[in-house]
Amino acid sequence: xxxxxxxxxxxxxxxxxxxxxxxxxxxxxxxxxxxxxxxxxxxxxxxxxxxxxxxxxxxxxxxxxxxxxxxxxxxxxxxxxxxxxxxxxxxxxxxxxxxxxxxxxxxxxxxxxxxxxxxxxxxxxxxxxxxxxxxxxxxxxxxxxxxxxxxxxxxxxxxxxxxxxxxxxxxxxxxxxxxxxxxxxxxxxxxxxxxxxxx
Ligand SMILES: O=C(O)c1ccccc1NCC(=O)[C@H](O)[C@H](O)COP(=O)(O)O
Numbered sequence: 001x002x003x004x005x006x007x008x009x010x011x012x013x014x015x016x017x018x019x020x021x022x023x024x025x026x027x028x029x030x031x032x033x034x035x036x037x038x039x040x041x042x043x044x045x046x047x048x049x050x051x052x053x054x055x056x057x058x059x060x061x062x063x064x065x066x067x068x069x070x071x072x073x074x075x076x077x078x079x080x081x082x083x084x085x086x087x088x089x090x091x092x093x094x095x096x097x098x099x100x101x102x103x104x105x106x107x108x109x110x111x112x113x114x115x116x117x118x119x120x121x122x123x124x125x126x127x128x129x130x131x132x133x134x135x136x137x138x139x140x141x142x143x144x145x146x147x148x149x150x151x152x153x154x155x156x157x158x159x160x161x162x163x164x165x166x167x168x169x170x171x172x173x174x175x176x177x178x179x180x181x182x183x184x185x186x187x188x189x190x191x192x193x194x195x196x197x198x199x
Contacts, residue, residue: 003170004195005056005150006177006188008035008132012048014183019050021192024170026053030070031060031082033132034181035174043075056080056102058131064089068096080104081121082131090120102150106130107137113144125172128153134175139166157187160194171195 006018007027018026026049028042029035037045046055057076059067060083070076079093080102090101103121105112106129116124126142126149128135136154148169155163156176163171177187 002164002168002195004192005170005172006174006183007056007058007152007172008033008174008178009045009183010035010037010041011182012045013185015045015048017183017185017188018053019048021188022050023053023192025056025078027056027058027080027172027174028076029058029132030062030066031058031131035132039070039075042070043073046075054078058082060131061085064093064096067093071097071099078102080125082127087120104131104152107141107153110141110144113141116149117145117147123148123150123169125150125152127172132174139163142166142168155191157190157194160191161197164195 003024005025005027006023008029009015009018009026028037049055054077056078057070058080067079078100082104100122102123102125103119104125104127105116107126128137134154150170150172151163151168152172155171155173173191177191178184
């Protein structure tokens with residue numbers, strides 16, 4: 001079964017709907033974005049999120065001390081690196097805390113897929129651009145990968161079944177489950193239904 005990550009949750013109702021749908025992961029964005037949450041907001045949201053759903057902290061070139069503090073406080077259970085973080089950053093992060101790391105790659109060419117394949121991160125995530133853009137990359141490029149990956153960028157209920165048929169490890173969605181900039185329960189339900197019913 002393809003796993004589901006619902007990203008960019010910001011409100012208590014988003015968490016309530018996620019708890020009902022029980023995705024495999026939810027994402028809190030700590031990077032500069034209209035979806036950014038403060039540490040305090042994320043801590044409050046984590047408290048009401050089902051205990052068995054890991055919260056993924058999404059960062060762009062964030063100082064490691066800050067990322068590690070959020071892990072130690074129990075606010076996040078996984079780290080997603082969405083900037084220009086390199087192997088040295090991942091090594092240093094692992095010395096600080098022991099949680100699964102997802103490294104995001106912006107995919108424009110077969111070379112980007114090759115680079116992603118070499119990452120030492122626990123998981124790689126293939127995306128269109130800087131993150132949360134609502135745009136898809138050319139998914140046919142992913143066929144060259146010989147490791148599991150999160151498929152992200154421009155997913156929505158209308159293309160969820162096609163995405164699931166590529167058999168990624170997980171699908172990651174944000175813009176495509178929003179209406180007027182906030183999460184939309186109906187779209188969240190429909191997205192999860194279409195992913196789960198593909199099998
Ligand atoms: O979501 C954001 O605003 C964001 C900002 C900066 C870095 C990463 C960000 N999101 C990361 C995600 O994991 C998104 O779910 C992923 O990029 C897909 O986004 P979308 O195309 O909107 O579904």
